[in-house]
Amino acid sequence: MAREFQEEKMNVGEGWWPIVDEMHKDLTRLLGEYELQQIKEKFGGLRYYMQVGSGCNPALMGQVRDIITAGEDKSTETCETCGQEGTNQSIGGWYKTLCPGHAEARKIAVARRMSDRDRPPQPFDPFF
Numbered sequence: 001m002a003r004e005f006q007e008e009k010m011n012v013g014e015g016w017w018p019i020v021d022e023m024h025k026d027l028t029r030l031l032g033e034y035e036l037q038q039i040k041e042k043f044g045g046l047r048y049y050m051q052v053g054s055g056c057n058p059a060l061m062g063q064v065r066d067i068i069t070a071g072e073d074k075s076t077e078t079c080e081t082c083g084q085e086g087t088n089q090s091i092g093g094w095y096k097t098l099c100p101g102h103a104e105a106r107k108i109a110v111a112r113r114m115s116d117r118d119r120p121p122q123p124f125d126p127f128f
């Protein structure tokens with residue numbers, strides 16, 4: 001079941017939107033229509049899942065892989081929140097790729113959450 005690009009894009013932080021926009025544009029230029037399956041963040045890196053039609057020229061497959069690999073690699077050095085240069089790091093046991101400013105803000109938020117033991121557990125928001 002193909003997913004809407006604009007909808008799947010919301011699964012990752014705004015800082016990565018230019019990366020996925022570029023990937024979608026390149027894939028569409030290469031393939032015309034393609035079946036997008038999922039866009040998500042895992043271990044602080046972008047994951048872009050799609051499928052090409054069964055009639056796809058095998059020579060195109062290498063280019064498709066290159067586009068996806070390049071975008072996923074770029075995400076591991078791009079702050080998911082603001083799009084500035086970032087590093088992949090573990091904060092409170094959760095991997096994220098963030099710039100120094102957003103990493104600091106997240107450390108403070110995680111520390112505050114951990115010390116809030118009197119409150120009932122909060123649903124985890126990966127984008128706070």
Ligand SMILES: [Zn+2]
Nearest residue numbers: 079082099102
């Ligand atoms: Zn940032």
